Amino acid sequence: MNDVTVTVSGNTGSTPVLHLNAAKNLEWTTFRVATSRRYMNENGDWTDGPTLWFTVKAWRAAAANVVESVHKGVPVVVTGRLDVDEWTGPDGQQRTGLVIHATAVGVDATRGKVGFTRVVHHDTVPDGAPVTRVGSGELAAARPGDADPFALDALASGSAGDVRGDEDDPGDDAGVGQRELVNA
Known part of the structure; x- marks a missing residue:
């Protein structure tokens, strides 16, 4: 396999919503994650770089767990397969976006107190x-x-x-x- 696996640490930009494909009995969720690289500029001050936005997709039981555990603004760490979505926008222009097909989603315990309940x-x-x-x-x-x-x-x-x-x-x-x- 030539899949690109990435790990992204950032903040959720939307609250995950659970979707159901009744014909296939398949649940999934999507949410957005924003991350900005911090670096030291030429004056020695810490500065935020440009913000990268990713759409995260999770499937089946993971989708239900994400919907119960993650909300807008929560710091998360996401690992998964990187992909690019392509679509035509309402203005007729071709658009692309970065998508992570999640294999793991976790609330970032380095940035706050986290509770865990095994399902x-x-x-x-x-x-x-x-x-x-x-x-x-x-x-x-x-x-x-x-x-x-x-x-x-x-x-x-x-x-x-x-x-x-x-x-x-x-x-x-x-x-x-x-x-x-x-x-x-």
Whole structure:
């Protein structure tokens, strides 16, 4: 592949809106991001360079998460495939714009306090059991003893970091290995 992958840090210039193509059962969102390079001029003062504008497109579950998490004016970091959109403007002139097909969108924690909530998608099989996706995406019932998709067992045992029990009492292992949705 000869795709150009970029990472852009900037501010959102519009609030993302969720769109749905009902025929294809496909959700997507677009929003604008502005970024300006800062540089030191010949007098030694920091100066803003020209502003570059990008349209960001996100698809499927990422689109829904972006709509819930990002609003106009929020500092973001976006990574994705760079593309150019071409269209004819209302004045009949040919126009172009830079587009990032996002593979990752995050609120920039270096510029403010950020909260995180993991989204867990729960599918069901006919008998109502929780499921996991295997191979080509078919559903299979999750069984006790299946691999932990978030590696929480490894964290609780200390092999992927020392996360044990009550942080106020390192000898207290109560609750180690319990799973719950956590806001970080």
